[in-house]
Amino acid sequence: VVVASGKSHVQGAGRPPQAHAMAQRQESGCLPCTNCFVTVPQDKYYAVENFGKYSHMLKPGLSFAGFDCCGCCIQYRSITSRVDQLMVEVHTKTKDNVFVTAKVAVQQSVMPENTVDAIYKLSDVHAQIDSYVSDVVRSAVPHMSLDETFEKKDDISIQVQQKLTVEMSNYGFQIHKALVTEMVPNHEVVASMNEINKQKRLRDAAIMAAEADKIRTVKAAEAMADAAQLQGEGIARQRRAIIDGLRDSITHGTQEVLSSDKISELLLITQYFETLRDIAANSKASVVFLPHSAGAVSDVASQIRNGIMQAGAGAPGQQRM
Numbered sequence: 001v002v003v004a005s006g007k008s009h010v011q012g013a014g015r016p017p018q019a020h021a022m023a024q025r026q027e028s029g030c031l032p033c034t035n036c037f038v039t040v041p042q043d044k045y046y047a048v049e050n051f052g053k054y055s056h057m058l059k060p061g062l063s064f065a066g067f068d069c070c071g072c073c074i075q076y077r078s079i080t081s082r083v084d085q086l087m088v089e090v091h092t093k094t095k096d097n098v099f100v101t102a103k104v105a106v107q108q109s110v111m112p113e114n115t116v117d118a119i120y121k122l123s124d125v126h127a128q129i130d131s132y133v134s135d136v137v138r139s140a141v142p143h144m145s146l147d148e149t150f151e152k153k154d155d156i157s158i159q160v161q162q163k164l165t166v167e168m169s170n171y172g173f174q175i176h177k178a179l180v181t182e183m184v185p186n187h188e189v190v191a192s193m194n195e196i197n198k199q200k201r202l203r204d205a206a207i208m209a210a211e212a213d214k215i216r217t218v219k220a221a222e223a224m225a226d227a228a229q230l231q232g233e234g235i236a237r238q239r240r241a242i243i244d245g246l247r248d249s250i251t252h253g254t255q256e257v258l259s260s261d262k263i264s265e266l267l268l269i270t271q272y273f274e275t276l277r278d279i280a281a282n283s284k285a286s287v288v289f290l291p292h293s294a295g296a297v298s299d300v301a302s303q304i305r306n307g308i309m310q311a312g313a314g315a316p317g318q319q320r321m
Contacts, residue, residue, distance in 0.1 A: 022079065022080065022084050022108070022110075022125040022126065022173075023079075023124070023125065024078065024079045024118075024119045024120075025077065025078050025079070026075065026076070026077060027046065027076035027077065027078045028071065028076065029065075029068070029071075029074075029076070030062075033070050033071075034068050034069065034070065034071070035065060035068040035071050035073075035074040035075065035076065036064060036065060036066065036067060036068050036074070037062060037063070037064055037065070038058065038062075038063055038065060038076055039061070039062050039063075040058050040059065040060045040061060040063060041060065042060045043080060043081050043082050044060075044078045044079065044080055044081060045057060045078060045079050045080075045081055045110060045112075045115040045118075045119070046058040046063075046076050046077070046078050047076065047077045047078070047115070047116065047119050047120075048065045048066075048074060048075075048076060049074070049075040049076070049077065050066070050073065050074060051072075051073060052075065054116065054120065057115060057116070077119050077120075078119075079110055079115065079118055079119050080110070081109065081110055081112070082109065083107055083108070083109040083176060084107070084108060084109065085105055085106065085107045086105070086106045086107075086108070086126050086129055086130075087103065087104070087105055087106075088103070088104045088105075088106060088129065088130050088133045089101055089102070089103050089104075090102045090104065090133060090134045090137040090138065092137060092138045092141045092142065093141070093142060094141055094142065094144055094145055094146045094148075094149055095142060095143060095144055095145050095148075096145045096146055098146045098185055098186065098189050099185070099186045099189075100141065100146070100149060100183050100184060100185045100186070101183075101184040101185075102137050102149075102156070102180060102182075102183055102184075103180070103181050103182040103183075103184065104133050104137065104157075104160060104178060104179065104180050104181070105177070105178070105181050106129055106133065106160075106164065106175065106177075106178045107175070107176040107177045107178075108125075108129065108164075108168065108173050108174065108175050108176065109173070109174055109176065110172060110173060110174075111169070111172050111173065111174045114169075114172030115172060116172070117170075117171055117172030118171060118172030118173055119172075121170075121171045121172065122171050125171075125173065128168075128171070129164060129168065132160075132163050132164050132167055132168075133160055133178070135163070136156070136159050136160045136163050137156065137160065140155075140156050140159055141156070146185060146189075149183050150183055153180040153183065154180075156180050157178055157179050157180045160178040160180070161175055161177065161178035164178055239267060239270065242266075242267075242270050243263055243266055243267055243270070246270075247263065247266070
């Protein structure tokens, strides 16, 4: 049987066939200079050959194979009955032109009823399995993208196992499992993918940091607005209490009722004296020239009142225009 393994790599390649666990081996009897008696291990199958021709199989234990002289008449061939695992590495490329290495673990053993085929049909079991695995992987992976090769490893494993089960049964081997254990892209592709994920996470982190700053700014503005509102309400209540106190002190015991103009003047007088107080309390205040007499407040009140009245009188004329 001629076996071509292609460009895939089999663990143990480069060694002679006898180095493989599944390779058939020449055995000798347990007595020197003769192969009449042989001890068959429990984990091996022994085939007896008479003058190079297959005769029969031996069971485990001590067996008498026939008369022999110096190993010329009787020879033995053996093969293991244990389950052997073969690691196959297949180099191929995906649909998006990314070169990957698929690592496939194949677990096989000899079929007890077909031990003769397993011993005499194949010269290198591992190379034959490698050829079938390479054929299936190189047929399936080029139709998938890189992401799909990771997502559909089970599908590739099923295809490999089905192919090997059918083909290797003709040679006396049964396939227990064929597992795609790993998909290894080119190291440059791995580095680029890691860089893409890194930049994506950095972008997400920057977005989250910006959102946090936005929330802090909005909350600070809301707090300042609430504080200003409460401060204004407090100042308004303070003015109202001052005006009520001044009005009560002026009209106490009399029937006089203060008009809105008088109340406005009282409010301006209060603000006038508060302004003087704030200027005096501020150590960094500059020189400010203000009318220092209380009578000047009435002039200021008259100016404000006249300005409001003029604005109200000019509004209808503007509407007509």
